[in-house]
Amino acid sequence: MNKNNKNFQDQIVPLRDNIDSIDSQILSLLARRQAQVENVVALKKAHGIPVYHPAREEDLISKLRLQSQNNGLDPDFMEDLYRVILRQSRVKQTQKMEHKGVRPNAKVLVIGGAGQMGGLFAGLFIKSGYEVRILSAQDWDHAQALCLEVDLVLISVPIENTLQVIEKISPLLPPKAVLADLTSVKKEPVSQMLLNHTGPVLGVHPLFGPTLSCLDKQIIVVTQGRDEAACQWFTEQLSLWGAVIVESTPDEHDEIMEIVQSLRHFVTFCFGEFLCHRRAKLARTLEFSSPIYRLELGMVGRLFAQDSALYAEIIFATPERRALLKEFILSLGRHVDMLENNDKQLFIDQFKRVAQWFGPFSDQAMRESTFLIDKLIERF
Amino acid sequence: MNKNNKNFQDQIVPLRDNIDSIDSQILSLLARRQAQVENVVALKKAHGIPVYHPAREEDLISKLRLQSQNNGLDPDFMEDLYRVILRQSRVKQTQKMEHKGVRPNAKVLVIGGAGQMGGLFAGLFIKSGYEVRILSAQDWDHAQALCLEVDLVLISVPIENTLQVIEKISPLLPPKAVLADLTSVKKEPVSQMLLNHTGPVLGVHPLFGPTLSCLDKQIIVVTQGRDEAACQWFTEQLSLWGAVIVESTPDEHDEIMEIVQSLRHFVTFCFGEFLCHRRAKLARTLEFSSPIYRLELGMVGRLFAQDSALYAEIIFATPERRALLKEFILSLGRHVDMLENNDKQLFIDQFKRVAQWFGPFSDQAMRESTFLIDKLIERF
Numbered sequence: 006m007n008k009n010n011k012n013f014q015d016q017i018v019p020l021r022d023n024i025d026s027i028d029s030q031i032l033s034l035l036a037r038r039q040a041q042v043e044n045v046v047a048l049k050k051a052h053g054i055p056v057y058h059p060a061r062e063e064d065l066i067s068k069l070r071l072q073s074q075n076n077g078l079d080p081d082f083m084e085d086l087y088r089v090i091l092r093q094s095r096v097k098q099t100q101k102m103e104h105k106g107v108r109p110n111a112k113v114l115v116i117g118g119a120g121q122m123g124g125l126f127a128g129l130f131i132k133s134g135y136e137v138r139i140l141s142a143q144d145w146d147h148a149q150a151l152c153l154e155v156d157l158v159l160i161s162v163p164i165e166n167t168l169q170v171i172e173k174i175s176p177l178l179p180p181k182a183v184l185a186d187l188t189s190v191k192k193e194p195v196s197q198m199l200l201n202h203t204g205p206v207l208g209v210h211p212l213f214g215p216t217l218s219c220l221d222k223q224i225i226v227v228t229q230g231r232d233e234a235a236c237q238w239f240t241e242q243l244s245l246w247g248a249v250i251v252e253s254t255p256d257e258h259d260e261i262m263e264i265v266q267s268l269r270h271f272v273t274f275c276f277g278e279f280l281c282h283r284r285a286k287l288a289r290t291l292e293f294s295s296p297i298y299r300l301e302l303g304m305v306g307r308l309f310a311q312d313s314a315l316y317a318e319i320i321f322a323t324p325e326r327r328a329l330l331k332e333f334i335l336s337l338g339r340h341v342d343m344l345e346n347n348d349k350q351l352f353i354d355q356f357k358r359v360a361q362w363f364g365p366f367s368d369q370a371m372r373e374s375t376f377l378i379d380k381l382i383e384r385f
Numbered sequence: 386m387n388k389n390n391k392n393f394q395d396q397i398v399p400l401r402d403n404i405d406s407i408d409s410q411i412l413s414l415l416a417r418r419q420a421q422v423e424n425v426v427a428l429k430k431a432h433g434i435p436v437y438h439p440a441r442e443e444d445l446i447s448k449l450r451l452q453s454q455n456n457g458l459d460p461d462f463m464e465d466l467y468r469v470i471l472r473q474s475r476v477k478q479t480q481k482m483e484h485k486g487v488r489p490n491a492k493v494l495v496i497g498g499a500g501q502m503g504g505l506f507a508g509l510f511i512k513s514g515y516e517v518r519i520l521s522a523q524d525w526d527h528a529q530a531l532c533l534e535v536d537l538v539l540i541s542v543p544i545e546n547t548l549q550v551i552e553k554i555s556p557l558l559p560p561k562a563v564l565a566d567l568t569s570v571k572k573e574p575v576s577q578m579l580l581n582h583t584g585p586v587l588g589v590h591p592l593f594g595p596t597l598s599c600l601d602k603q604i605i606v607v608t609q610g611r612d613e614a615a616c617q618w619f620t621e622q623l624s625l626w627g628a629v630i631v632e633s634t635p636d637e638h639d640e641i642m643e644i645v646q647s648l649r650h651f652v653t654f655c656f657g658e659f660l661c662h663r664r665a666k667l668a669r670t671l672e673f674s675s676p677i678y679r680l681e682l683g684m685v686g687r688l689f690a691q692d693s694a695l696y697a698e699i700i701f702a703t704p705e706r707r708a709l710l711k712e713f714i715l716s717l718g719r720h721v722d723m724l725e726n727n728d729k730q731l732f733i734d735q736f737k738r739v740a741q742w743f744g745p746f747s748d749q750a751m752r753e754s755t756f757l758i759d760k761l762i763e764r765f
Contacts, residue, residue: 013428013432016428017425017428017429020421020424020425020428021425023421024418024421024422024425025445025448027414027417027418027421028418028445028449028467029452030414031411031414031415031418032449032452032453032456032458032463033456034407034410034411034414035411035456035458035463035466036456036457036458037407038404038407038408038411039457039458041400041403041404041407042404044400045397045400045401045404048393048396048397048400049397052393065405065408068405069408069412072409072412073412076412076413076415076416077416077419078412078415078416078419079473082469082473083412083415085469085473086415086466086469086470087408089462089465089466089469090466093459093462212673212674212675212678213675223675224673224674224675226673251672251673253673257669258673260666261666261669261670261673262673264660264663264665264670265670265673265674265678268656268659269656269678269681269682272652272655272656273681274732274736274739275652275717275720276648276649276652277739277743278735278739279648279713279716279717280644280739281738281739281742281743282716283644283712285644286640286641287742287743287746288746289637289641290641290644290645291746292631293592293604293606293631293633293638293641293642293645294592294604294645295592295593295603295604297684297687298592298645298649299753300684300753300754301649301653301684302649302746302750303749303750303753303754304677304680304681304684304750304754305743305750306743306746306747306749306750306751307677307747307750307751307754309736309739309740309743309747310740310743310747310748310750310751311751313732313733313736313737313740314729314733316732316736317729317732317733317736318729320732321724321727321729321732327724327725327727330720330724331721331724331725332663333659334717334718334720334721334724335721336659336662337655337659337714337717338714340655340710340714341711341714341715344701344707344710344711344714345707345711347701347707349694349697349698349701350697352654352693352696352697352700352701353693353694353697355658356654356689356693356696356697357693358661359654359657359658359660359661359689360689360690360693362661362667363657363661363667363685363686363689363690366667366668366671366682366686367686367687367689367690368690369686370682370683370684370685370686370687370690371686371687371690371691373679373680373683374680374683374684374687
């Protein structure tokens, strides 16, 4: 080690020790903060007050941004940091709250409760103090006993079995039991439930995968079938677990899902399949990749990391979906002339028309994705 | 206000005051931390030592994760938090470093330096102490004077003007001047530069938009043309500004960009254009949207928030690109039968084949995008 280098080491070590000491103090303040937040949650629970308070969060952020400027810190940095802290305290709060049952001790039968999505809901019901029963494919001999005095039946089986399961279970149900399904289509299952069960009926579609640990801010679409009042406690329970409930009709739901689930995944499939077909140099393209390309290719890679049968079910679910996808493929033929003629002006005209149609969402998307790209750069 | 409510207010106010006081302490510690980091940067600069030290970052994270567990804090939460803090301190460090010039006072001519991308580079060169000259479309009468004793000429004009600009500027250059372009294709511009200029030639393609404020971790592809040694100081300067340099050949670069820029954006264009064509209920689909759908549609919206002429240029840039896009459209015809026959098994087979081809990238993409989805939920 030469003299200059030793000199440098002598000077940098105390600075690094200072930083380490500051970090320890920050850490112990965060632990104290967490303890205080837990006291707030306990107090709110005791008074039956909802724990998540967006207004207070935004007030806090505004105040901290102002304080940051006065302390020579970047306000955006401070906001990023506190979004992480507030998110953590919200997760903590939700973990504590989600145990609360709207109708504890009510009897819930989950058909397909040994599967992933069924298992997720069964687990939530158990934590919240419900009496949970599971009916798997091999349990149909005991179905009668499992249905005894049941308050809610939740069907979580593959799409192609849903209609048949509804037909089999309905005659065994008490007339007052709420019958609900978790299928990603709603028209046929809801009709089938209304046809076979005389009591309350609710169509439910959770818009998330089964690998979550909590429902915080996750969206669940609910389509009313029959006797909304009798189904109310169940949707309240979903809200209490942190989910955001979106009301729809089976028709509207299915029309929107043609786009959101079928077309979107199919476009991604086509892109991935063509890359594979062309034997594109995937690894090398990633070395060349801007964060946004990495993110977009990541969306494609993500699809193919998942269950092929599940996506076949989702994409091919209904004749309407398959017709839409065929229409998509055939409509692309319109672009062949544009490419052959190198007609940039036509492209620009179409581009502008679409941009206008997208409207303010485009700018919002730009802001949101820029935020995410920053996160991605930060991480890797 | 009833008694119970008053009671609650009496109890919650001191708890909230405690939290506010903890937050103020955290903030002042962060300000002190920032000051210490600035001291470290100054010391490193004085000793000519690179400021970013990944190993020290990872050590710090490991130590904090351990301390978190001992303090009842979630280690993942603490890691997330410190990634934000370290990112901020890295940005601060890079902002300080990027001023450093490898060859300060060297003369840099930016052709198209009044445009967005040219302006970005002109600004960086100025900050780093270079003598920067700008040549805009109306300045060609003074081109001879602007080229006098110039050390680097950087061409940042629209693709369709690049070849012509190279032809016009080259005869005016000193033989030792480095000639470089920023075009998003490399084969033709690099050939043209080699043909017209006898001195050092470098093809450069920054893989990012011109709206950045710093180059931290941004990728720049460099293709050597002639006299690598003479171009070295320029690529070193790019690295010092924080960019990651990827070496390639013009042929490989263009082949990869056919996928990364042309095909990818065209697929997005087709999806957006079809949504518009079908008049999909965009706003309502967003209300139904899971974070991942929001992110994917955001990628589409993002495209249409940008400049249509720029994307026409990128997508239609070469006959090879247009041929690839045509091949993509025609190849989709293969899927029509699969849809008409409701052939889920064929879909599953193809899906699995693509998944295998994607290999470990799929799982990585799943992890990365899950991380981002969490960030998105956290923010909104």
